[in-house]
Amino acid sequence: MTQDLLPKTYGPAEIESKWYDFWNSNGHFVADENKTNRQYSIVIPPPNVTGSLHMGHALNNTLQDILIRYHRMSGYNTLWMPGMDHAGIATQNVVERQLAEEGLTRQDLGRQQFVDRVWEWKEHSGGVIINQLKRLGCSCDWDRERFTMDKGLSNAVREVFVRLYDEGLIYKGDYIVNWCPRCHTALSDLEVEHHETEGALWHIRYAIENSDEYLVIATTRPETMLGDTAVAVNPADSRYAKHVGKYAILPLVGRKLRIIADPIVAMDFGTGALKVTPSHDFTDFELSIRHDLERVTIMDSDARINERGIHFYGMDRYECRDRVVSELKEKGFLEKITPYKVSLGKCYRCKDVVEPLISKQWFVRVAPLAEAALEAVKDGRTRIIPGHWTKTYYEWMNNIRDWCISRQIWWGHRIPAWKCEECQRLVVAVETPVQCPHCGGNKLDQETDVLDTWFSSALWPFSTMGWPNQTPLLKTFYPTSCLVTGFDILFFWVARMMMMGLKFMGDVPFKDVYIHALVRDEHGKKMSKSLGNVIDPLMIMDKYGTDAFRFTLAALAAQGRDIRLSENRIEGYRNFMNKLWNAARFTLPYCENVDSGMNLKDFSDFTLPERWILSRLNRTIDAVHNAIEAYSFNDAAQTLYEFSWHEFCDWGIEISKISLGDSNPEVSGRSTAVLAHTLDSLLRLLHPFIPFITEEIASKLKSGARPIIRGPYPVTDNSWIDEKTEHDMQFLMGVITAIRNLRAEMNVAPGKTLPVILACASPDQTDLIRMNLPMVLNLARISNLDMSDLTPDFSPPQDSVTAIVSGARVCISLHGTVDPDAEIARLQKEINKLTIELESVEKKLGNQSFLSKAKPEAIEKQQGRQAELSLKLEGLGEALEKMRAMKKT
RNA sequence: GGGCGGGUAGCUCAGCGGGAGAGCAUCGGCCUUACAAGCCGAGGGUCACAGGUUCAAAUCCUGUUCCGCCUACCA
Numbered sequence: 012m013t014q015d016l017l018p019k020t021y022g023p024a025e026i027e028s029k030w031y032d033f034w035n036s037n038g039h040f041v042a043d044e045n046k047t048n049r050q051y052s053i054v055i056p057p058p059n060v061t062g063s064l065h066m067g068h069a070l071n072n073t074l075q076d077i078l079i080r081y082h083r084m085s086g087y088n089t090l091w092m093p094g095m096d097h098a099g100i101a102t103q104n105v106v107e108r109q110l111a112e113e114g115l116t117r118q119d120l121g122r123q124q125f126v127d128r129v130w131e132w133k134e135h136s137g138g139v140i141i142n143q144l145k146r147l148g149c150s151c152d153w154d155r156e157r158f159t160m161d162k163g164l165s166n167a168v169r170e171v172f173v174r175l176y177d178e179g180l181i182y183k184g185d186y187i188v189n190w191c192p193r194c195h196t197a198l199s200d201l202e203v204e205h206h207e208t209e210g211a212l213w214h215i216r217y218a219i220e221n222s223d224e225y226l227v228i229a230t231t232r233p234e235t236m237l238g239d240t241a242v243a244v245n246p247a248d249s250r251y252a253k254h255v256g257k258y259a260i261l262p263l264v265g266r267k268l269r270i271i272a273d274p275i276v277a278m279d280f281g282t283g284a285l286k287v288t289p290s291h292d293f294t295d296f297e298l299s300i301r302h303d304l305e306r307v308t309i310m311d312s313d314a315r316i317n318e319r320g321i322h323f324y325g326m327d328r329y330e331c332r333d334r335v336v337s338e339l340k341e342k343g344f345l346e347k348i349t350p351y352k353v354s355l356g357k358c359y360r361c362k363d364v365v366e367p368l369i370s371k372q373w374f375v376r377v378a379p380l381a382e383a384a385l386e387a388v389k390d391g392r393t394r395i396i397p398g399h400w401t402k403t404y405y406e407w408m409n410n411i412r413d414w415c416i417s418r419q420i421w422w423g424h425r426i427p428a429w430k431c432e433e434c435q436r437l438v439v440a441v442e443t444p445v446q447c448p449h450c451g452g453n454k455l456d457q458e459t460d461v462l463d464t465w466f467s468s469a470l471w472p473f474s475t476m477g478w479p480n481q482t483p484l485l486k487t488f489y490p491t492s493c494l495v496t497g498f499d500i501l502f503f504w505v506a507r508m509m510m511m512g513l514k515f516m517g518d519v520p521f522k523d524v525y526i527h528a529l530v531r532d533e534h535g536k537k538m539s540k541s542l543g544n545v546i547d548p549l550m551i552m553d554k555y556g557t558d559a560f561r562f563t564l565a566a567l568a569a570q571g572r573d574i575r576l577s578e579n580r581i582e583g584y585r586n587f588m589n590k591l592w593n594a595a596r597f598t599l600p601y602c603e604n605v606d607s608g609m610n611l612k613d614f615s616d617f618t619l620p621e622r623w624i625l626s627r628l629n630r631t632i633d634a635v636h637n638a639i640e641a642y643s644f645n646d647a648a649q650t651l652y653e654f655s656w657h658e659f660c661d662w663g664i665e666i667s668k669i670s671l672g673d674s675n676p677e678v679s680g681r682s683t684a685v686l687a688h689t690l691d692s693l694l695r696l697l698h699p700f701i702p703f704i705t706e707e708i709a710s711k712l713k714s715g716a717r718p719i720i721r722g723p724y725p726v727t728d729n730s731w732i733d734e735k736t737e738h739d740m741q742f743l744m745g746v747i748t749a750i751r752n753l754r755a756e757m758n759v760a761p762g763k764t765l766p767v768i769l770a771c772a773s774p775d776q777t778d779l780i781r782m783n784l785p786m787v788l789n790l791a792r793i794s795n796l797d798m799s800d801l802t803p804d805f806s807p808p809q810d811s812v813t814a815i816v817s818g819a820r821v822c823i824s825l826h827g828t829v830d831p832d833a834e835i836a837r838l839q840k841e842i843n844k845l846t847i848e849l850e851s852v853e854k855k856l857g858n859q860s861f862l863s864k865a866k867p868e869a870i871e872k873q874q875g876r877q878a879e880l881s882l883k884l885e886g887l888g889e890a891l892e893k894m895r896a897m898k899k900t
Numbered sequence: 901g902g903g904c905g906g907g908u909a910g911c912u913c914a915g916c917g918g919g920a921g922a923g924c925a926u927c928g929g930c931c932u933u934a935c936a937a938g939c940c941g942a943g944g945g946u947c948a949c950a951g952g953u954u955c956a957a958a959u960c961c962u963g964u965u966c967c968g969c970c971u972a973c974c975a
Contacts, residue, residue, distance in 0.1 A: 403903075577912055759929090858956090861956070869955095
């Protein structure tokens with residue numbers, strides 16, 4: 012019968028797509044923007060349009076889906092806002108590469124055509140990740156899917172830009188920025204990756220004007236000397252005090268360089284004298300402002316030497332370095348070269364070495380915005396979890412520098428600023444102006460730069476909800492409940508959303524920020540294409556099923572630790588899915604006429620194992636709630652795994668096999684009801700983690716509320732939780748395990764039934780065994796149970812092996828198959844182990860300080876242990892004596 | 901330079917003040933009709949090292965060491 016109902020092993024493929032389509036097409040993911048009480052919302056960290064699902068996405072979105080499904084089932088009006096990011100540089104690079112294959116550059120197409128082409132690419136090939144998220148089971152409200160370049164979001168970007176500009180929080184100016192010579196654009200500080208590289212310190216002699224003396228300067232970038240306009244020393248440096256105010260002569264070039272004093276110069280680094288190249292170094296740029304120095308730019312936007320670079324003109328920066336060094340050497344200016352590790356800045360997109368260059372850029376003055384964002388976390392309006400990230404957040408917010416927001420690329424939000432050809436004044440406006448408000452001229456040229464992609468991402472929590480309009484969506488779902496993200500974009504994104512949300516919505520964008528770990532390979536290495544250790548989530552889902560994959564991610568998502576993903580682990584959880592599947596295969600046929608959602612209180616006279624499983628179930632429900640609320644996804648997963656497998660399957664189902672077939676309909680009916688109820692609750696508890704298999708199994712259970720994606724999520728019923736029940740059950744389980752144990756050690760075939768002699772240490776124990784006799788006989792495979800009370804003259808039969816459970820003697824007579832020596836050794840080993848344990852307990856209890864200072868519970872616990880251990884040792888001692896005596900005879 | 905996280909069973913990791921745990925791997929026995937992707941058992945760890953606090957430390961504090969990450973204007 013069961014075989015007709017369900018196949019023997021769980022096959023995820025069809026089931027997954029069936030249920031996803033069902034949920035989606037029946038509107039189960041849709042949020043109600045008009046229901047304002049009990050709402051729960053999350054905005055997705057928008058993946059790049061160019062992206063495809065990697066492990067980071069998989070983890071990130073699985074966790075969000077767990078939170079969303081949990082709250083949806085718990086009766087919350089939930090919104091999971093999905094969407095994608097236009098990813099300026101990344102997307103432009105993709106399309107440019109395509110063009111390159113056709114032998115074209117973006118310049119060949121021209122701006123408008125190029126942008127059209129990117130849009131075209133986006134429509135056809137972009138956003139594959141959306142379908143991959145669906146494959147993962149993400150229950151986003153897809154009707155509301157957004158894109159950062161949508162009309163509405165673009166409008167929000169312009170609105171924010173104009174307001175910030177009007178308030179003086181956005182400004183334009185000539186500053187030194189990180190410049191990528193390959194991407195041809197400025198980068199923010201965050202977009203530069205630092206890599207430690209083997210470099211050198213070149214020590215160069217700069218002659219002092221009108222003297223025989225010279226200064227030695229150490230530099231890691233000798234080629235930039237062509238742009239030197241000063242030499243700096245520390246004002247407290249006695250070695251150089253006499254030179255301050257004089258001039259040095261720049262080797263090769265011959266320019267006169269003022270020798271200045273500034274505290275920024277470190278006396279103990281290099282020679283303590285610094286060459287100042289304002290156009291090609293951040294520190295030197297600052298020095299040029301403080302000391303009013305000339306700025307000589309010697310490189311162009313390709314990082315090639317320009318006409319200011321004398322006869323090095325036209326050379327690439329590295330070629331120039333070689334030539335400068337050899338010329339210095341030839342002419343005797345080079346004192347020495349020492350090896351030195353330098354931290355090289357590279358473009359986060361193309362990995363080309365970034366060049367500090369002066370250019371006209373737009374900046375956000377962030378200090379005033381950062382202050383509010385800092386406060387909001389300090390006063391707890393936004394919680395960062397795990398807490399240790401708050402410190403990192405504070406650190407960054409306190410040392411924040413202005414944010415360069417202009418990019419010299421074409422794909423992105425074009426800066427809403429125009430220059431009037433007539434009066435040369437700047438017009439910044441939301442709507443494209445037709446005439447200049449200053450002079451009425453109608454020739455206006457728009458700024459060619461576009462905005463940093465993170466500028467629009469910063470508005471995501473409210474721009475997606477229709478801002479600047481005051482929409483019902485905003486009213487209902489802002490601030491969002493939680494943001495789930497990796498720490499790698501804490502500054503890029505989270506901090507900036509905080510600033511923008513507080514500024515424009517007057518409230519934090521999210522109440523909680525849950526920061527999860529990075530997914531690494533099983534040896535802790537970052538997954539990367541070049542290392543070849545990338546595990547493709549899609550491959551994993553094909554191979555093991557989405558549920559197994561999701562459960563693995565949740566089970567490994569311990570706070571504050573990176574996740575090392577191994578296929579072994581996934582396989583283990585795949586087996587767990589199969590276990591559940593088979594538990595259902597067993598249970599379902601009995602439940603054909605049973606309402607799994609029924610009220611169990613309609614039944615009475617529950618057996619001990621029934622009360623036990625219900626007690627354990629409710630403890631599990633409680634633990635799962637607590638774990639999810641605390642973002643301890645791994646705890647929730649472990650608890651569910653443990654209960655499902657080792658309590659429900661190993662004991663609950665096994666025991667029910669006895670009563671399910673009982674001829675008394677009251678007995679079998681109650682047993683079925685408990686089984687159905689437990690399975691039903693378990694499926695619901697598990698649903699946020701493994702939505703597909705749970706919905707599939709639940710759909711086969713009769714009635715109850717369906718589909719389970721809609722809940723309800725089980726709530727703890729404390730009336731089922733019972734200490735005594737669990738304690739009693741533990742005794743019975745102990746007896747059964749002890750017998751199994753003895754059989755295994757004596758090499759008795761599991762199929763073979765055996766006679767057992769049991770001497771209980773108390774009337775309670777006797778009653779327990781008597782009342783649950785079928786269970787004990789069955790699970791321990793006992794042919795005949797000889798019960799007696801444990802009296803002083805109790806003596807186990809000749810030729811038997813013994814175990815002790817809570818004082819009770821469990822003996823198996825083996826009729827000549829016992830090897831006395833082996834049994835003596837086994838008992839001795841056990842006794843030794845327990846004796847050591849007992850000694851440590853007794854040492855504690857004999858310690859006056861322990862008795863007077865420890866918590867009473869701790870003392871009681873030790874006393875309990877002492878009693879248990881002594882009983883066990885006593886029994887084992889007797890058994891040992893007996894065995895020795897037998898050996899002699 | 902500053903900061904953060906981590907070193908627990910062969911591997912991957914939980915635990916973070918009161919009896920050292922899980923999964924996988926290993927060993928032994930089982931096709932006990934839900935499940936061999938399974939069942940029943942077993943073995944395996946001075947919890948990186950050294951001090952300290954405590955009646956009690958894998959767990960708290962200090963130092964050392966090794967690994968990983970973030971950050972920074974020593975050119």
